Amino acid sequence: MSKIKETSTNFANKQALADECPEVYAANIIGGQWAIVICSWLINGKLRFGELKKRLPNITERMLTLQLRKLEENKIITRTVYAEVPPRVEYELTPIGYELKPIIKLLESWGEKHKALDEEKQPAI
Known part of the structure; x- marks a missing residue:
């Protein structure tokens, strides 16, 4: 995954567009195919990493982690670690994350x- 250098014009x-336009700010947070899908699954409740991975078979573990x-950094989800052996970690939407449901x-x-x-535009074979 490439990252835009903070010194670049791009x-x-x-950043300027996101500062001016709340829609762009929001799209930067939940943009990309995986963020929306992860939130879609978490709308139904807490899930562990392995449960999310099963529901998203085409995502790599690295991409899911990222x-x-x-x-979590954008406060859309929370990560709860339980002091158990083996450790149990659950992810769930925050209150502002749950506000994404109607969207x-x-x-x-x-x-x-x-x-x-x-599909209507596709020519018949």
Whole structure:
């Protein structure tokens, strides 16, 4: 995963846009295919790392770890470590993370409609 250098013009432009535009700020936090899917699964309640991995079979463990850290850093999810042997770690949405539920449902609905339109345009084989 490439990271934009904080000294680059691209970073400065992205930062300025996010500072001015709350929609861009929000998209930077939950943008990308994995963040939305992780939040979609966590809407239904707490999950452990292995449970998330099973629900997202195409994500690498490294990418899942990076995405969970980013979501935690942005206060969308919380990570709870239980003092057990073996240790148990659970992830869940924070209150502000749960506020994404209607947004995710609207994205789901929009995606279904757009996909249907896109499939109508496909030539018959």
